[in-house]
Amino acid sequence: MPEPSTPASARPQGRIAGPVLVVGAGLIGTSVALALGAAGHEVWLADASPENVRTASGLGAGTPVPPGREGDVALAVVAVPPDALGAVVSSTLLAHPAAVVTDVGSVKVQPLRAVLAGPAADEAARYVGSHPMAGSERSGPLAASASLFQGRPWAVTPHADADVDAVETVEDVVRVCGATPVWLTPEEHDRAVARTSHVPHLLASLVAGRLAEAPEQHLSLSGQGVRDVTRVASGDPALYGQIVAGNADAVLALLGEVRGELDRVIAAIGGGDRGGLEAVLARGVDGTRAIPAKHGGPARAMSSVWVSVPDTPGELARLFADAVASGVNIEDIRIDHDPGRPTGLVELVVDARRSEHLLVSLEERSWVTHR
Structure with a gap:
């Protein structure tokens, strides 16, 4: 009986070939692993914490590195804390001599300097830094999501001697994860x-x-x-x-x-x-x-309509339904809770030219509003 074929949507795309190693199975590393796995790539996981690897594996992010197959790694993504970036990138370059290596750290100049000054300096052409501009208030693999990077900017920061194929491979990682590449030098990025x-x-x-x-008494005035x-x-x-x-x-x-x-x-x-x-x-x-502004376009004049919303089930949903019925697109939403009353103030941010229409429409539906 023939093996079932892999769906086209889950077949590996672009220049990413062979197993992908993710070093660091926290929020960002596990999210990268989940996104690459969803795109059909074989993903291996490594972390100083065996528990993180077990948790990420249980989520379907990948598997531990199979013994004896370290040399098969074609791409490595380093997702460790900033203090460890340079050393881990260097050790990854040396341990996987055929692999393109990127990192997803928040700083780019410091790890690059460490690589160029360390034992992996001769392998630095295979290293291309990057930085996804996405995250969460939560941390660890349980907070990870394959969609974390969807629509987000992701800086790609090649150094002067980076190999062109390595740079393009990292760009493919960004696109496979659903993000938008932004090209910067390491210095510009920082x-x-x-x-x-x-x-x-x-x-x-x-x-x-x-x-x-x-x-x-001071804190009671917090808004x-x-x-x-x-x-x-x-x-x-x-x-x-x-x-x-x-x-x-x-x-x-x-x-x-x-x-x-x-x-x-x-x-x-x-x-x-x-x-x-x-x-x-x-x-x-x-x-x-x-x-x-939203979607990266030019800033537009915005205006806020404030609505008093009772803190009871269903009221927020009713407000959203009435806002939709007004025909005005809501650009942003913020909620300010009043410590002294069982209500909240919901700020609806809209195009300044449409704020008056939204205010009148909501008042016709019995909402208490102001601008």
């Missing part, structure tokens, strides 16, 4: 994530730190604004400490700029310089407008 991730995280932590010992500003500060301090330390040069350069701006704010407030203060605030408005 400057970019310092600006859009690492420094914002540090500033959020500084603001959140002012709340840790605040009087209860969505302070939650928005501090949300990322709840991340794992050990992990983010590694990330920031690994990108020290780019982070320090930006922090110097922020310190200069903070000095200007202090001087403006202390000296009653309203114009100087407003100039800093206006610059902040310019920055928010520079952030790409």
Whole structure:
């Protein structure tokens, strides 16, 4: 009886050939393994924690490396903490002499320097760094998903001597995982994530730190604004400490700029310089407008409609149904819970030209709204 054929949707595509080794079976590594496995690739798993490998294997992400077959690896994806990246990439290059090696770490210059200065320097042409811009508040293999990278940007950061086939293989990994490749040098990447991730995280932590010992009366006034500003500060301090330390040069350069701006704010407030203060605030408005809009398009003028929603089952679903009935596309949604009342405020972000229509439509359906 003939073997059943593999569905076309699950047949390996592109330049990725042979078994794929994923080193590090945490959230990102297991998600990569699940996505590649779903595309028909044979995936092997390795991790310093045998429990992580067992858990990821149980999820269908792959299997442990078969004994004696280490030399068969054609592609290796290194997904370990930042402090270990350079050493693990180097050891992976040496252990698998035919494999293209990429990593999915948050910093790119530091691991590349370690590889070029280490025992695997002569093999560095097979190494191409990368970084998927996706994650979760949860960690570990149980938080993994094959769809984690769908529609997300994924930086591909080849160094000057990287082999062209290796670069194209890594691009195929990105596309197989459903992400969109963004091409940057390692240096450009680290400057970019310092600006859009690492420094914002540090500033959020500084603001959140002012709340840790605040009087209860102060905290009772907390609204969505302070939650928005501090949300990322709840991340794992050990992990983010590694990330920031690994990108020290780019982070320090930006922090110097922020310190200069903070000095200007202090001087403006202390000296009653309203114009100087407003100039800093206006610059902040310019920055928010520079952030790409949904689907990466140009920023558009948005407006918010606030709706008071009782905190009872079914009310949020009713609001969404009524918003759909209005014919207005909802661009974003945020929920602000009022500590003093059994209601929440739902912020519906819409095209500014359509906000009035949405407000009137919801009020006709008995919702309490404001802008």
